[in-house]
Amino acid sequence: MSLQVAEGGRTARTVAESLGNAHLVVGIPAYNEESAIGSTVLGVQRWADEVVVVDDGSTDRTPAILAQADVTVLRHESNRGKGAAVRTLFAHTRRTDCDALVVLDADGQHDPTDIPTLAEPVVEGDADMVIGSRYLADDARDETPAYRRVGQLVLDYCTSRVTGSDLTDTQSGYRAFSPESLERLSITTDGMGVESEMIDSATNEGLTITERAIDARYENLEGQTHNPVKHGLAVVLFLVRLLKRRRPIPSFSSRNR
Template sequence: MLIAIIPAKDEAHNIKDVIIKTKQYVDFVLVIDDGSVDDTKSVAESAGAFVIRNEVNLGKADALKIGFKYAIDNGFDTIALLDADGQHDPNELPKLMNKLSEGYDIVVGARKFSPLVMPPLRIFANSFSSFLVSLICHTKILDSQSGYRVLRTDVVKKITFETKRYQLDTEMLIKAAKCGFKIGFVEINTIYTERAKSKINQIIDPLKFLFVTLRLVFYRCKK
């Protein structure tokens, strides 16, 4: 059983299309409405998603933790993670799932680091962080910050997540690698539009990624 978890904040103008496309490929769509002040919840429900609403904004990491608990409690064995703003094309889900079936535990959608589609500062930050995470994981990490991924629920049963906001994406890869989970990648389209802009702070968040990465150098997987 495959569940799609979509964290969302003020995405009423984007989320309907994302949900409708995602429903073609998964058994259940769960939206975590993370303190939206617009109609995200009602739009998501009208599109066929089940919605858990946080009354205040907790951030992406905490929204995902709520989704992980729901997936575990309700017996889903596979999880798909997508953004609500349209940066992740749900029509690429079969490609990620096919890769997962080759024996991987996590499959990440790796974006094209091209100046034609991605801001130069993002290219530098993503390339450097992926290089650093690769060294720590002892495996090639093509895109450490991509949030578009599918994974076996066993991964989130094993790992305790401690980071906030967008750092969870990096934390997941490092801890999963150190726990012996197999990580794969497939190339996905890089989508940046007026309606699908990254919410990552171009200065603060890369520094947080660096701090988290260095702190996890000494992480040891619990038996």
Template sequence: MENIKTDMEDLSISTELPRDGLDSHLTAEKALDSHPTAENNYNDDDMKFLVVIPAKDEEITIGSLVALARRQGYDVLVIDDGSVDRTSEIARVAGAKVIKNNHNKGKASAVKKGFKYAVEKDYDAVVFIDGDGQHNPEEIPIVLNPIVEGKADVSLGFRFGNNTEMPMWRRIGKRILDYLTGIAGAEVTDSQCGFRAFNKKAIKAMAGELKGEGFSVESEELILMKKANLGFAEVPITCRYNGLAKTSTKNPVSHAAGIINTLILVIGERHPLLFLGLTGLLMFILGLGIGLWTIWRYYAGHYFSFLYAGVASMLVVVGSITTVMGVVLNVIPKIIKRELE
């Protein structure tokens, strides 16, 4: 263990990647021996790499993550998103450059700052990993490989099979979000994994276009990737959940709700006929059905329900308007595009 004294207090940087409440800690030395780093088949001197770690209150894990990345020769940037613990101090002692937000602004803000920093410092590639310890820094070269070999602009890690400790409820939620992201225009194996690498072309595209907030940034990156016609590769990675103090600073329900809300807005913007047209058609059919049933009840039992009649009328009117809006919003952009060409 290396002890470095600062003017604030003694900070200890351990080569262990701690597990809260567990006696069997994973040390950096053991990790490098038991999980060999992928062999670099490129010249490191020709490219500048940056590892970005968004973090909030991650003093338990941040030191080891930074140390493992630095040990492989990568520059490390930690975006401290308003931590109230020693995350920033420990990251600095471990060798990272730190940018700290005065208050919590969400993961998207941290990711955008990472891209902006990479552009300003002219890095050839940037890798993002989470700060809670679920990602293995020794796999950075594996995720980077498609970038340095020129096979992709974006390299996406995906959690799969026995390589992940993901709880069942997370697997189900991931499937749903993967499906919605696919509808939004970016079909990939794991839409929510934060372990990703971007080349210079992709970095510039992301830095100028990312607008999302909170934890919806992963889905937005994929949508922008498709929009910018960036090539991508998918790389299997390991992922830990068991034994970690926490794997998200946000409630899972609100996390998923925020992502779904963003995806719905994107789907509505990019696929108005699907989102508005189909929704409006379903409302129209439902209203028509209720209306016919109300009329049948009147003729069969001489009883007329003004409530059901009102609901039916509202659904038919709103459904018709929504369907027309979907058709119009789907056609207008195509007409404008044709005129510009």
């Protein structure tokens, strides 16, 4: 595997060495990812002290493949959604003595060599949540299809308006978390709005959010990819519910009888 050049011209191996004896947990929510879960797990193992896969009720060969892998598997009996899978992952990691949790998608989109780069600000105490941004750097290698990029810009705008954040990639599923953030982040949604909800919760809790540039690929993905239109609509509907949740309930004085 080639080593990515991280920020400042350092390789992933150099960044990993700078983390010293930090205990890293890598978490992977997975649903029907039989084509990619094996290679994804193999790719992240060299960077993790523990790999935890939340099998969200898969009905394909994902459970059988995971049974052969040296990973911790947490299984939902039925498909509950990404938000529910992340909650399960957080609950498990809170019971471990980790210095950082790194979460990435199971479909092969994310490059495992970015794990040390995302974990570094958390381990060094500079951030509570680090978002891997596909658009932070002006990189000609960006493979995001134009129609997806337009949709992501809309979701970035909506999320920023609702949460008050200023981020370049609010929907990235590649993130690192501090132990404190695992305790304080509130995740209520079961669905695909979880990325936006985590930003909103972190902002409300006064947690520090930063971004690091990552690579992502879309062509020749082995795993399952979500319909971008359905995904986008789900996120927008969740943001609308989030706004409604924030509206103050009007008080009415009791009427004289």
